[in-house]
Amino acid sequence: MTICENLAEINQQIEYAAVKSGRKREDITLVAVSKTVGAAEVNEAYNAGQRVFAENRVQCLLQKLDTTAQYDLKDIDWHLIGTLQTNKVKYLIGKIDLYH
Numbered sequence: 001m002t003i004c005e006n007l008a009e010i011n012q013q014i015e016y017a018a019v020k021s022g023r024k025r026e027d028i029t030l031v032a033v034s035k036t037v038g039a040a041e042v043n044e045a046y047n048a049g050q051r052v053f054a055e056n057r058v059q060c061l062l063q064k065l066d067t068t069a070q071y072d073l074k075d076i077d078w079h080l081i082g083t084l085q086t087n088k089v090k091y092l093i094g095k096i097d098l099y100h
Helices: 003-021 039-047 058-071 086-091
Strands: 052-055 077-080
Touching (some): 003 039, 052 058, 058 077, 058 086
């Protein structure tokens, strides 16, 4: 199954769950954790409509930001998930939208 097909299936499940719970689909955010894939896969997911991505390591996030720049993906919301060492906070200022 391709990334596009996976996203379509997941979004259908989210839509179903939203309707079942009486919520609106647009109130639910799918965060795609891209920690095991490269920039090409992020680009493929982006082209399929995904806009929120997350990494769990600062180094990997910074590298992903650099490598996805070649695809001109300007409206991505980047999240960091997991633990964060105090000494690495300075590298994230202005680069992520949310820390979980």
